[in-house]
Amino acid sequence: MSKHDFTPEEFAARLRRAREAVGAAGLDWLVVLHPVSIHWLTGGEAKSYQAFQCLLLAAEEKPLTLLSRGSDIGEWRDDALVDEAVSWGGPEPEDPIAAFARLARERGLLSARVGIEVPGYYLHPHHYVQLKDLLGGALVAEPTNLIHELKAAKSPAELVLVRQAAAHADAALHACRAVATAGRSELEVAAEAYRALLASGCGLPASTMNLVSGERLCYPHGAPTQRVLQPGDGGNIELGAAFRRYTATLGRNFQLGKPPVRLREIHAVVREAGDAMMAAIRPGVPAVEPHLAAKRIIAKAGFDAGRLHTSGYGLAPGFPPSWGEPLNMFGGATGVIAEGMVLTIEPPIFLHAERLGARLIDNVVVTASGAEILSHVPREIIEVG
Known part of the structure; x- marks a missing residue:
């Protein structure tokens, strides 16, 4: 920049x-x-x-x-x-x-x-x-x-850079998918994401990658480790792409093989909660409203105790250690959503007792009529290897 x-x-x-x-x-x-x-x-x-x-x-x-x-x-x-x-x-x-x-x-x-x-x-x-x-x-x-x-509301020129960052994030996630196989470590998978980002012209993101697998799937902010992926493991990844400092984030669950029934159940609730947030976003809406829409769905499904993270927030051209802006979508939030804002959508469920967790992370641009999602990666559990 x-x-x-x-x-x-x-x-x-x-x-x-x-x-x-x-x-x-x-x-x-x-x-x-x-x-x-x-x-x-x-x-x-x-x-x-x-x-x-x-x-x-x-x-x-x-x-x-x-x-x-x-x-x-x-x-x-x-x-x-x-x-x-x-x-x-x-x-x-x-x-x-x-x-x-x-x-x-x-x-x-x-x-x-x-x-x-x-x-x-x-x-x-x-x-x-x-x-x-x-x-x-x-x-x-x-x-x-x-x-x-x-x-907080980005100019058209800034949004060009945000959309480019989102495309790089998509590509980095695809690169992770290609190497997320049994016998590879979490660090090896993370390394491929960073390689893809840097080779494509992105800088290092303001915040480090979250990548967990197996029994670590219950950690909302777990960093990649030397743990080796095993057949049947589930995993979750959150990465950020920084293009000329403008940031896009992306998060998905992945599974080595077929996802178990319990994980599919949790993931479906998380996806529904994220969809409800995006449906609630439009200019002039209090920032707490999308959060409440997600909270209602997660609580109705009986998982409110596992909602261990903000539902979303504004994204900045960040500097370490954070890419977040002051606007948050969580309980007690007082901000108001405006056209041109870039927001994360990421209501989670993490259950330590069950060693399970699910979080979809997508970014949206607030338009005059609602929310434009930036990623083109399907909002499903990614089945690999």
Whole structure:
């Protein structure tokens, strides 16, 4: 991903909307810290989110300034649409908050009304404390989702990349199917999926693959292991394809041989619950409604205790360790579904006592009339070997 992946006009429109939102929130400045927010505004995707970085975004037409570690500053200057890229550290260690303090004083943040993002993964607690101490009374808000809410509905150009990611996810799942045979390990199957993704032009996804088999089929987020597939094993896989950071996810159950009756029963309920979610999705619907539609079906079948995962969520052009957006479809959700959103559909049933589990994962684009499913892989148990 870089400033060349979208037109200058699209980036300019994003920046204009973001400045307007900062002003509407009663702020002079927003200190942008989430790598997805920075990526959406500038196109940059350097790995400096591993350390302290931020983008200074003013409500008025002032320079868009990025502060990042010195080892990545050249990449930012080449690939990001920023007016200035300022480095900290480099040949020798430096306190990044000291570098931020210099910028804050130069740009007048300490005498302005400032908001900061407080993302869960990308801001170290001691940096957060130092920022609060430094900004003092100038810090008046922590609108962490301000940028996320602007970017939740994807532009037509973004949806092109999402659809390409979905096609790559389909291909990677087919590649897994070809090697998911008795005698191969879970890691070997996962390796083929990653090979297919990387060879097709995708980058590594923001979150690692889930792949479980046999007695591990009851684990909702089990990573692939050295366990060797045996005849009669069931399995479940969730993979993500990241095309220029835009993510598509896909999940299916597979079976070496004929699926047992109990697994077919569980899988049928999961599939019905996912269908009900997709039928409930349309612009203006509260995000909790598709979740409740799935919950009713799973509970009626007697499996509510096995619903050990969110029913779905918004998908971002993610950075490790997550590709999720703030919108969730689970109990108590307060968001509202809008046209252009990309959502996962994945109501699950995982029964540890029975060593069984089923989850179908599909992505949909919210259209004016409902939900457009992106994958072309049948929503059935995949019988292999």
